[in-house]
Amino acid sequence: MSKPEDHLDIVALKELKDIMEGEFDTLVATFIRDSSNKVEELADIIEAGDPDRLRKVAHSLKGSSSNVCAMPLSELARQLEQLGREGTLAGAADLLERLRDEFQQVATLLNNNI
Numbered sequence: 001m002s003k004p005e006d007h008l009d010i011v012a013l014k015e016l017k018d019i020m021e022g023e024f025d026t027l028v029a030t031f032i033r034d035s036s037n038k039v040e041e042l043a044d045i046i047e048a049g050d051p052d053r054l055r056k057v058a059h060s061l062k063g064s065s066s067n068v069c070a071m072p073l074s075e076l077a078r079q080l081e082q083l084g085r086e087g088t089l090a091g092a093a094d095l096l097e098r099l100r101d102e103f104q105q106v107a108t109l110l111n112n113n114i
Contacts, residue, residue: 004114007105009069013114016069028110031068035061039096039103042080046092054092055084061099070106073099 004010017024038061045053062077076099083092 002105004109007070007072007102007109008114009071010114013069028068031064032107032110035064035103036107038064039100042096042099046089046096049089051084051087051089053084054089055081058084065106068106068110070102073102073106076102 016027020027038057041057042054042061045057058077058080062074062081065071065074065077076095080092080095080099083089083095
């Protein structure tokens with residue numbers, strides 16, 4: 001079984017929570033909602049075969065994941081972004097499945113306040 005620190009930078013996340021105070025819950029809720037939509041959009045993009053859109057949406061998810069200290073999720077999004085930048089979708093479906101699993105772990109941890 002994985003530990004929270006396998007998915008989130010716990011120290012940085014606690015610092016962020018302290019800085020944001022009451023706005024932290026809004027950040028988390030917005031991240032989960034928007035990222036869930038982006039994960040589904042990535043699936044549609046891969047199915048449609050559009051590397052440029054893959055690059056753009058993955059870039060956005062990479063940044064928002066980093067903002068909530070979810071570095072493994074951000075890295076998976078970076079890898080998808082790179083595929084899009086290279087104009088290929090080879091391996092994108094497998095990466096998306098890994099990203100989807102990682103997102104579920106992160107969302108669960110954030111919803112449970114770690």
